[in-house]
Amino acid sequence: GENVEQxxxxxxxxxxxxxxxxxxxxxxASNYFxxxxxxxxxxxQLIIDIRSNVGEKKDQRIAVTLNKTAKHFxxxxxxxxxxxxxxxxxxxxxNLSGSAxxxxxxxxxxxxxxx
Amino acid sequence: xxxxIQSPRHEVTEMGQEVTLRCKPISGHNSLFWYRQTMMxxxxxxxxxxxxxxxxxxxxxxxxFSAKMxxxxxxTLKIxxxxxxxxxxxxxxxxxSGGxxxxxxxxxxxxxx
Numbered sequence: 001g002e003n004v005e006q007x008x009x010x011x012x013x014x015x016x017x018x019x020x021x022x023x024x025x026x027x028x029a030s031n032y033f034x035x036x037x038x039x040x041x042x043x044x045q046l047i048i049d050i051r052s053n054v055g056e057k058k059d060q061r062i063a064v065t066l067n068k069t070a071k072h073f074x075x076x077x078x079x080x081x082x083x084x085x086x087x088x089x090x091x092x093x094x095n096l097s098g099s100a101x102x103x104x105x106x107x108x109x110x111x112x113x114x115x
Numbered sequence: 116x117x118x119x120i121q122s123p124r125h126e127v128t129e130m131g132q133e134v135t136l137r138c139k140p141i142s143g144h145n146s147l148f149w150y151r152q153t154m155m156x157x158x159x160x161x162x163x164x165x166x167x168x169x170x171x172x173x174x175x176x177x178x179x180f181s182a183k184m185x186x187x188x189x190x191t192l193k194i195x196x197x198x199x200x201x202x203x204x205x206x207x208x209x210x211x212s213g214g215x216x217x218x219x220x221x222x223x224x225x226x227x228x
Contacts, residue, residue, distance in 0.1 A: 032214070032215065034217065036219075042221060042222075043119075043206050043208075043219035043220050043221050043222050044158075044206075044219045045219070046216065046217060046218070049215065049216075089158065093214065101146075101210065101213075101214025101215075101217075102148075102160065102163060102171065103148075103160075103217060105157065105158045107157050108157060108158075
């Protein structure tokens with residue numbers, strides 16, 4: 001099965017700086033890579049995702065890059081703000097034709113943006 | 116859409132009691148997932164359904180756990196009897212056909228004393 005490793009487990013940055021979180025996956029069949037943000041007391045929320053047919057995707061201050069050859073993908077947050085402070089999870093999944101996608105999650109990164 | 120709705124938000128119960136967690140997926144989503152989140156083990160997939168049919172329950176910890184999805188708009192996760200080590204946050208998630216756009220509920224924080 002799929003195995004996803006996520007680093008770092010904790011990350012502190014100054015407001016306005018950039019933050020980068022990295023994940024590696026093991027299953028070369030994986031082709032969908034979402035990122036989730038979880039605030040205290042809430043469920044994980046999808047913030048951006050990327051499919052294996054593209055190498056980069058950007059949405060305002062957040063971007064995700066994918067290197068299929070190396071089997072790793074990264075989340076980039078620019079111009080960080082205090083409200084970006086949360087736990088971020090990466091996930092990966094292969095395409096299960098005709099069935100549901102079973103996401104395998106990384107262990108999470110606690111991001112703290114210092115004012 | 117109101118999103119994935121879970122109830123109750125918090126549950127405190129005594130060891131040995133039966134606990135039932137409830138989930139209403141997003142209308143039109145045909146896959147439903149139950150996750151457990153703890154500090155030690157992170158997010159663990161317990162079971163998932165596709166078109167109301169259980170597909171993979173290999174993550175269910177033991178026979179004390181059971182899940183049902185009697186129709187497309189409702190699912191339950193039952194623990195009987197509950198034990199202190201079951202204390203965790205339980206999330207329900209749903210996704211549309213194709214699997215893109217998993218949406219999580221707000222979770223049920225279970226405390227077994």
